[in-house]
Amino acid sequence: MGMLEPTNIYAYKLITKKDYFAPGHRACQGCAEALAVRLVAKALGRDTIVASATGCMEIISSPFPFTSWRVPWIHVAFENAAAVASGAEAGMKVLMRKGKVPKKKITFLAMAGDGGTSDIGIQALSGALERGHNFIYVCYDNEAYMNTGIQRSSSTPFGASTTTSPAGKVVPGQITWKKNVPEIAAAHNIPYVATACPSYPIDLIEKVKKAAKIKGPAYVHILSVCPTGWRLPPALSIKAGRLAVETGVFPLYEVEHGRYRITVDTGKLRPVKDYLKIQGRFRHLDETMITKIQERVVEEYEKLKKKVTFTEGV
Amino acid sequence: MGKRIGLEVSLSAAEAVKMANVDCIAAYPITPQTHIVEHLSELVNDGELDAEFIPVESEHSAMSVSAGASAVGARAFTCTSSQGLALMNEIVHIVASMRLPVVMILANRSMSGPISIWNDHTDVMSIRDCGWIQVFANSGQEVFDHVLFGYRVAESRDVMLPLIINIDGFILTHVIEPIEFWEKEQVEQYLPDFKPIHRLHPDKPVTMGAVGLPSIFSEAKVAQDEPLIQSKSTIISAWKELGDIVGRYYSPIETYRSDDAETLFITQGSYGETVSLAVDELRDDGISVGLIMDRLWRPFPFDEFRKATGRAKNLIVIDRAISYGGQGGPLAIDLRSVLYKEKNQPDIVNFICGLAGRDVNIQDFKNMYHKAMHKVKEHPREEDFEYYGVRGK
Numbered sequence: 001m002g003m004l005e006p007t008n009i010y011a012y013k014l015i016t017k018k019d020y021f022a023p024g025h026r027a028c029q030g031c032a033e034a035l036a037v038r039l040v041a042k043a044l045g046r047d048t049i050v051a052s053a054t055g056c057m058e059i060i061s062s063p064f065p066f067t068s069w070r071v072p073w074i075h076v077a078f079e080n081a082a083a084v085a086s087g088a089e090a091g092m093k094v095l096m097r098k099g100k101v102p103k104k105k106i107t108f109l110a111m112a113g114d115g116g117t118s119d120i121g122i123q124a125l126s127g128a129l130e131r132g133h134n135f136i137y138v139c140y141d142n143e144a145y146m147n148t149g150i151q152r153s154s155s156t157p158f159g160a161s162t163t164t165s166p167a168g169k170v171v172p173g174q175i176t177w178k179k180n181v182p183e184i185a186a187a188h189n190i191p192y193v194a195t196a197c198p199s200y201p202i203d204l205i206e207k208v209k210k211a212a213k214i215k216g217p218a219y220v221h222i223l224s225v226c227p228t229g230w231r232l233p234p235a236l237s238i239k240a241g242r243l244a245v246e247t248g249v250f251p252l253y254e255v256e257h258g259r260y261r262i263t264v265d266t267g268k269l270r271p272v273k274d275y276l277k278i279q280g281r282f283r284h285l286d287e288t289m290i291t292k293i294q295e296r297v298v299e300e301y302e303k304l305k306k307k308v309t310f311t312e313g314v
Numbered sequence: 315m316g317k318r319i320g321l322e323v324s325l326s327a328a329e330a331v332k333m334a335n336v337d338c339i340a341a342y343p344i345t346p347q348t349h350i351v352e353h354l355s356e357l358v359n360d361g362e363l364d365a366e367f368i369p370v371e372s373e374h375s376a377m378s379v380s381a382g383a384s385a386v387g388a389r390a391f392t393c394t395s396s397q398g399l400a401l402m403n404e405i406v407h408i409v410a411s412m413r414l415p416v417v418m419i420l421a422n423r424s425m426s427g428p429i430s431i432w433n434d435h436t437d438v439m440s441i442r443d444c445g446w447i448q449v450f451a452n453s454g455q456e457v458f459d460h461v462l463f464g465y466r467v468a469e470s471r472d473v474m475l476p477l478i479i480n481i482d483g484f485i486l487t488h489v490i491e492p493i494e495f496w497e498k499e500q501v502e503q504y505l506p507d508f509k510p511i512h513r514l515h516p517d518k519p520v521t522m523g524a525v526g527l528p529s530i531f532s533e534a535k536v537a538q539d540e541p542l543i544q545s546k547s548t549i550i551s552a553w554k555e556l557g558d559i560v561g562r563y564y565s566p567i568e569t570y571r572s573d574d575a576e577t578l579f580i581t582q583g584s585y586g587e588t589v590s591l592a593v594d595e596l597r598d599d600g601i602s603v604g605l606i607m608d609r610l611w612r613p614f615p616f617d618e619f620r621k622a623t624g625r626a627k628n629l630i631v632i633d634r635a636i637s638y639g640g641q642g643g644p645l646a647i648d649l650r651s652v653l654y655k656e657k658n659q660p661d662i663v664n665f666i667c668g669l670a671g672r673d674v675n676i677q678d679f680k681n682m683y684h685k686a687m688h689k690v691k692e693h694p695r696e697e698d699f700e701y702y703g704v705r706g707k
Contacts, residue, residue, distance in 0.1 A: 047516040051382060064530050067521035072514040074385050075523035076408055080378035083370065087338065087382025087390070088514060090366035094337045095388055098364060100507065106516060124378065127371030 011202045016042055025068040026060040030234020032241060033057060033140045033224035036198040037111070040138055040222075043208035044107050046071065049088055053081035053112030053121060056147040057140065079120040082128035082137055085110035089133045107212045108135035114155035115145045118179045129188040129217045136211045136218045139181060142226035150229040154179040157249075158296070159289050160281045162229070167284035177296065185219035186255045192218035194254035194263075199225075199241030203252055203264055210256075223250045231280020243275040248301040259314045260307040272297050316495040316560070323454035323486050324349030326493040327393075327419055330461035332363040333501050334417075337388035340368045340379040344398040345431045346483035347421035351393065373398035377405035377416075384414035385522055387513035389465060393419035395483055396437040397426055403441060409476050410445030411538055412523060415468035415508070416476040417461065418446075422583065423483040424670040432671025433483040435582065438611075439635035439644045445538055447477040447545055448611040450583045452568070454491035457481050459562060462496065462505050467552045469508045473545045480611070482584040484671060500559050546613050566615035568607040569622055571597060575604030577628040577683065578660075582608045582645060585632055585674065592679035603683060608645065619652050623660060630686045631664045632679075633699075642666070642699035661690045664699035678703060 020041035027034035037057055041048070050073040052058045058075045061068040076084045089108040095101040110128070112121050117139040125137060144162045145151040152165040156174045161167035165174040186193045192214045196204040204222065211218035225241050227234040244250040245264055249272060252264040272294045276282040285293075321329070328350050331339070339358070341351035357363040366383075370376045373394050380390040394402065399420060409416055425436040438448065447467060451457045460479045468477040481487060496504075512520045526534050550566070557563030570590045572578055579589045586607035596603045606622050608615070623629060633643020641647060646664035653659050663686035668674040682702055689700075701707050 049386070049514045049516065059525055062521055062524040064524040064526055064534075067524065069521050070519055072516060072519045073521050074382070074514055076378060076381050076412070077404055080375060080405065083375035083378035084382035084385075086368060086370075086375070087340065087379035087384075087388075088386045089382075090368055090379070091338050091383030091386040091388030091390070094364070094366045095386065098337070100337075101387070101515070104516075123371060124375050127375055130371075131368065 015205060020070045022068045022070055028228045030227040030237040032198050032237045033142055033226065036140055036222045036224050039198055039201055039204050040208050043205040044109060044212055047105060048107045048109055050109045050111060051081050051085040051088060053116035054078035055113040055116055059147060078116055080124050081110040081112045081116060081121060083124040085135045086128045086131065086133045089135050110135060110137045112139060114139060114141040114143060115153045118155040118181045119153050129185060129190050132216055134215055136220060138220045138222060140222050140224045142224045142229060144229050146226050146229045159285050159293055161284060172284060172289060182221045190217040190219060191257055195221045195252055197223045197241045197245060197250060197252060199238045200252060200264055207254060232278055236278055240278060246270045247272045247275045248297050249275055251301060251304055253304060259311045262308060269301065316497050318492050318494045320490055321493050322349060322488065322490050323457055325353045326454055327457050327461060328353035328357060330458040331391050332357050333496055334462055334465050334505060336365050336391045338366045338368060338383035338390045340370050340376040340392045342370050342373050342376045342398060344395045346423055346487045347393045347395045349487065350419060373402040374405060377402035377409060380416045381405060381409050381414055384416050385514050387508060387510040389508045390416045393421065395421045396423040399437045399441060400425065406441055406444045413474040414476060415474055417464040417468055419479045419481060421483045421487045422480055430670040433485050434669045435634040438480050442644060445542060447475055448480065450480045450609055450611060452584055452586050452607060454486060454493050458493050459556060462501060463552055463556055466505050467549055470548050471511065473541060473548050475542055475545060480583060485584045496560060504556060504559050543613050549610065564609060566610035566618045567622055568609060570605040572604030572606055572622060574602065575626060576602040577630060578623060578626045579605045580608065580629055580631045580649065588676060589679050592676045595676060596680060596683060614648055616652050619649065620656065623653065626660045628686060628690055629660045629662045630682060631662060633664060633666045634668050636666060646699060661694055663689055665702040666699060667702035672703060
């Protein structure tokens with residue numbers, strides 16, 4: 001566990017007790033994605049319209065006639081959350097402009113998993129970011145297609161064993177590096193991009209609030225630990241998220257109007273082994289593979305730090 | 315009466331969209347529908363139409379944007395052709411199941427491959443079972459009228475279903491026709507503001523697009539099909555009212571010299587006018603022939619067809635799409651079903667022709683008549699179909 005600042009201890013008391021993502025949904029034990037959804041919904045509050053992609057969060061929250069959503073929510077398909085949110089945002093804007101609906105600030109949230117974002121939904125996402133809709137896109141990244149049974153996505157990390165990248169006798173699991181979607185989002189020159197993790201709830205809430213405040217498209221990429229798919233005990237969900245950050249595997253940063261900032265600096269990076277060893281999906285990795293991952297993590301982290309320095313004056 | 319203007323049909327369709335005071339237009343270019351969205355973008359950018367013009371990155375997103383816009387209660391319009399329709403196919407089905415009254419113009423074009431930009435009905439037939447109300451327009455004026463009719467019907471509280479207006483690519487989209495515009499007052503009288511039963515809004519949160527487990531799925535689908543079947547009465551009354559306002563009366567099927575005809579041509583889309591000329595010429599030769607033009611495709615006008623074909627001995631069904639490995643074109647297949655239980659079943663001869671814009675003229679339809687008569691005489695119960703005008707056939 002990293003050190004908690006006293007202000008952070010106090011800050012928890014300031015989080016609203018109101019939930020817009022109701023309990024009683026059907027997520028697995030220890031699902032950090034459901035926790036992240038809850039925190040995002042808290043951060044955005046009542047005046048929000050959500051467009052959700054097909055995936056775990058859609059399945060667990062809306063089995064007719066039940067719903068966990070206390071804010072207006074729509075699900076259309078897998079790859080089009082960004083497009084549906086675009087339509088809702090544009091539609092509401094013109095209705096208010098024409099006086100058909102009373103004027104009011106409404107936040108539009110599109111949400112999808114890593115499959116719905118980095119693979120099948122990336123075109124709709126890119127289109128919506130480029131068009132400049134005033135909305136937030138949140139990717140809940142649990143690093144595989146968990147809803148269909150733990151198949152690899154382009155967001156699955158190197159080395160991970162999934163049901164379509166199994167650790168075999170010849171091929172040791174996923175042999176490609178995780179696609180960097182926050183960087184792809186940032187390349188659209190949108191006003192706000194951030195990474196977050198529910199293991200750092202204050203950081204997450206602040207970023208989502210900032211995303212809502214900023215005019216134009218915002219992208220928030222949330223690492224969402226999946227005990228079922230990552231093969232770890234549900235009680236370790238929060239710890240695994242912390243380790244992802246402390247090892248530099250998943251740094252928490254934001255890009256505000258082109259300016260990079262690391263928001264949670266945990267000091268000297270812990271060895272990635274600490275993160276990998278608690279997860280069954282990495283159980284098969286040998287020292288060579290672990291070293292390879294370690295080198296890559298350091299390299300990426302250094303790159304990120306350079307971006308921070310480089311964009312300081314922006 | 316509105317003013318009469320000579321205008322390209324695509325442009326007049328866009329003008330009708332403007333008269334409908336549409337809120338959101340999702341646009342992606344594909345031939346032959348491009349002129350419609352181009353003109354709409356001009357109307358929006360010139361301030362003549364207060365709408366959000368959303369230049370999406372694909373047709374899949376065009377339909378998804380339309381779904382999102384319609385879900386918040388905005389009047390949504392989009393249009394496409396062939397491959398674009400195929401790409402948005404997934405969402406086309408969902409929009410119907412979510413009861414979102416989007417109106418789409420489909421500038422009919424053949425489905426690839428081989429890739430072709432020209433006109434037939436293979437695109438629309440690929441989504442025959444998508445749950446939208448589907449009409450065919452025969453002329454530019456019909457396109458104009460049916461945009462306003464489309465929103466009127468789709469947004470009716472007892473319907474709440476999306477609607478497709480089929481218009482033949484190039485044959486209709488790119489011709490200049492005299493179009494009678496509606497007066498503003500006529501539009502106001504005919505088409506009220508869209509007032510959705512539910513909309514996405516924080517003041518009254520609703521969940522749309524929930525998971526349908528097997529315990530509820532069948533009920534959900536029946537609850538979707540019933541209003542589509544029942545929408546026919548709303549469609550007919552909306553046509554009646556349209557006629558009372560602008561003086562043009564439409565019906566699910568249109569008949570021409572059919573009352574006493576022994577043989578009836580049956581068409582969809584713009585071929586109707588050409589066939590009517592062939593009918594005139596055949597009549598001049600003393601042949602008892604008439605025409606039925608199908609305007610309403612879904613819900614299918616079973617009763618109207620039974621009534622209109624009741625006295626005919628022969629039907630010549632013109633299809634412009636293939637049901638690969640099936641028994642003829644989609645229209646012929648439906649017509650055989652309609653007449654299956656009738657006592658006096660006519661012989662049905664089915665021609666598939668005019669694929670990818672291949673010209674079919676008056677003489678061709680006359681040839682089809684004679685071919686059909688020969689076939690009926692020589693092989694009366696043979697219920698297959700024939701490709702007309704194909705080399706080597």
